[in-house]
Amino acid sequence: MRVAFFGSGRFALPVLERLHALSGRHELARVVTRPDRPRGRRLQLVPTPVKARAAELGLPCDAPESANDPGYVDALARVAPEIIIVADYGEMIRKRLRELPPIGVFNLHASLLPRHRGAAPIAHALLEGDAETGVTLFRIERGLDTGPVVDSVRCPVGELETAGELEARLAVLAADLLERNLDAFAGGTFRETPQDERLATLAPKLEKSAGAIRWEAPAARLANFIRALNPWPGAYSFLQATEATEATAATEAAAAAAGGSERTIFLRSRAVEPGPGAALAPGTVESVRKDGFRVRCGSGSLEVLEVQREGKAPLDAAAYLRGRRLRPGDRFSGRGEAP
Numbered sequence: 001m002r003v004a005f006f007g008s009g010r011f012a013l014p015v016l017e018r019l020h021a022l023s024g025r026h027e028l029a030r031v032v033t034r035p036d037r038p039r040g041r042r043l044q045l046v047p048t049p050v051k052a053r054a055a056e057l058g059l060p061c062d063a064p065e066s067a068n069d070p071g072y073v074d075a076l077a078r079v080a081p082e083i084i085i086v087a088d089y090g091e092m093i094r095k096r097l098r099e100l101p102p103i104g105v106f107n108l109h110a111s112l113l114p115r116h117r118g119a120a121p122i123a124h125a126l127l128e129g130d131a132e133t134g135v136t137l138f139r140i141e142r143g144l145d146t147g148p149v150v151d152s153v154r155c156p157v158g159e160l161e162t163a164g165e166l167e168a169r170l171a172v173l174a175a176d177l178l179e180r181n182l183d184a185f186a187g188g189t190f191r192e193t194p195q196d197e198r199l200a201t202l203a204p205k206l207e208k209s210a211g212a213i214r215w216e217a218p219a220a221r222l223a224n225f226i227r228a229l230n231p232w233p234g235a236y237s238f239l240q241a242t243e244a245t246e247a248t249a250a251t252e253a254a255a256a257a258a259g260g261s262e263r264t265i266f267l268r269s270r271a272v273e274p275g276p277g278a279a280l281a282p283g284t285v286e287s288v289r290k291d292g293f294r295v296r297c298g299s300g301s302l303e304v305l306e307v308q309r310e311g312k313a314p315l316d317a318a319a320y321l322r323g324r325r326l327r328p329g330d331r332f333s334g335r336g337e338a339p
Helices: 012-019 049-057 070-079 121-127 163-187 217-230 249-257 317-323
Strands: 002-007 028-030 036-039 045-046 083-087 102-109 131-140 147-157 235-240 262-272 284-291 292-298 301-309 331-333
Touching: 002 012, 002 070, 012 028, 012 049, 012 083, 012 163, 028 049, 036 083, 070 163, 083 163, 102 163, 102 235, 121 131, 121 163, 121 217, 131 163, 147 163, 217 262, 292 317, 301 317
Parallel strands: 002 028, 002 083, 083 102
Antiparallel strands: 036 045, 102 131, 131 147, 235 262, 235 331, 262 301, 284 292, 292 301
């Protein structure tokens, strides 16, 4: 077959690399990605991970403002792909483009459809505390991730696994899943099974503002929230230290600049039973040890395993405490809606 591949983000990279490796059997005729976008404080134009990797592999790569633009569809028609494979692309594929390749347009989606249809299936699997997820290969139709399923692969979710870690594992499974179906696509022997609409759930895109921790939530829910938002957009809270709290000069300066509070990004945690003693307000530091600390929640407590201070590198809890002398009674204050 002549294959066109549409992808943009990190999840798409193993698929791109696998198609390149298999180009002796199925020609990778074109790579299509989203346009360069401004990033960072200087708003410099940065290519997508797929565009950068395609350049390293010496592959032709297009980055149209919209792949659905009639002029671009005409240009792609001259490439004559027999099938289009999509993974983490970032734009809906409209009818004229879906009808271009004779075999069809197929997507690799990071969930077991029809569960978690939408832009953020990995984060929502973790938010819901799913013990299992996977990747689904399905035909793209008009609806959002509603097309018939060709094949899928399942995998367990680790108890402390973050969204970034799970994405990396699922990306490799996506490449494996595609490879085992390419010959069936070429030979016309693949089968498609309609999705069961009764089992459908949605996984909408997360907003950058979604990361504020609401400590009144149960600890188990917050532990899922924290790992679901790691690495993006990050689950955060503001440390309101007691007067007796000792701090390094850097911490004091940071707190002063923040108007008396220090923003902390929580990267990994575990829900535990609350310690003995008097009832504490949610967000209060319950206990501090050399290797970590616990924060009281609406029900239960969080054992904090990994954090990141504003503008600093990620640290395990023990390293964080060597630079930030936290004390029981200090308070983390969440701002925003409940997770």
